[in-house]
Amino acid sequence: MKTNTAGSKGLSMILMAAGAIMTIAALALDFMGNKASFRGPMLVIGVLVFALGVYLFPTLKHHRKIVYVIFLFPLLFAFVVTVIIPLVLGIFYSMTDWTGIQFTKFVGLANYAAMFKDPAFIWSVLMTFVFVVINMVLVNLVAFLLALLCTSGLKGDGFFRAAYFLPNLIGGIVLGYIWQFVFNNVLINITKISWLVQTKTAMLAIVIVYVWQYAGYIMLIYITGLTQVPKDVLEAASIDGADAKQTLFQIKIPMIASTITICTFLTLTSAFKQFDVNLALTGGTGSVPNFMGAYLTNGTQMLALNIYNTAVSKNNYSLGQAKAVLFFIILACVSLVQVRISNSKEVEL
Secondary structure, three states: OHHHHHHHHHHHHHHHHHHHHHHHHHHHHHHOOOOOOOHHHHHHHHHHHHHHHHHHOOOOOOHHHHHHHHHHHHHHHHHHHHHHHHHHHHHHHOOEOOOOOOOOOEOOOHHHHHHHOOHHHHHHHHHHHHHHHHHHHHHHHHHHHHHHHHOOOOOOHHHHHHHHHHHHHOOHHHHHHHHHHHHHHHOHHHHOOOOOOOHHHHHHHHHHHHHHHHHHHHHHHHHHHHHOOOHHHHHHHHHOOOOHHHHHHHHHHHHOHHHHHHHHHHHHHHHHOOOHHHHHHOOOOEOEEEEOOEEEOEOOOOHHHHHHHHHHHOOOHHHHHHHHHHHHHHHHHHHHHHHHHHHHHHHHO
16 A cells, blocks of 8 residues: 555656646746747646646645646636626626726716616517517427427438528528518518518517527427437327327426426527527617607617617617616526426426
8 A cells, every 4th residue: 555655646746747847848938938839738738737646646635626626717717707707897887987998987876777768778678578478489389399290200300300400500690681681572572561661570570580590409409308208108108098199298298398498498598688680680670659758760679689789889888788787687587487487397297
């Protein structure tokens, strides 16, 4: 045991020394302005070798925990820098007169008060909630039906899976302009009027495009859930005389309750954050003659696009940031409630 311990300690010391030397050498080369291409790999390898030496050291207390922290640090650091710090700064800037570059004074809750007095913002919030509810139902329904079709043993089901998923690979901006051409130049010959002219039909157009794009992605998740249903359970149900309807509603759906929760959550968050198709397809335009005593020209503008237009187009970054903070709170609360309800339904099923 002593020999093994001594050997492990010696190997550990060698690795730590080699790792430290490589790391210091890489940093020294960078400090001296050396442009050698091997500096980056040398630095990474040096850190990893040093961490491995610490991990193998036999008598150092809690050294494994230290190594775990070392390996988790890049991920934690990236999360703090890209999520936590921007969130805190965003809340801070929403209470100032921030111009996107600097601020001169604190305004408290003035930005929050101003946005609730803006009829265009209230309308965009209402339209976003309507859009989310409609798409949660339609996307999941269409995706589930497509998943049933692709798991029914239909010949060439692999082709249909790829075909239904293909729209999800097209970027939202490109997709919006493609469908804009369809609505303005193809369907106009049938309906005699462009769907994008009136607010109601324009919102319907956005729903159609969103369902067409996103249903294929959700379909793949439902397919995964359906294929995980045990075949012996389905065979037992068939022997007991269960028909296709009974098998679907009493066996398949209850057994993929967790999959339904995931798909509902993904659809909810994605619909709330809808931006690119909204921007490319309608640009948020659409007349609303009388809403809160105002005539609106942004009838199809949803919440994400409203925040973008406030901050970038109108150059009011502090107000846009306040709207973004409220958007985050709404999305977080709705998502938590949805997951809680879905989980309770899973227990009932």
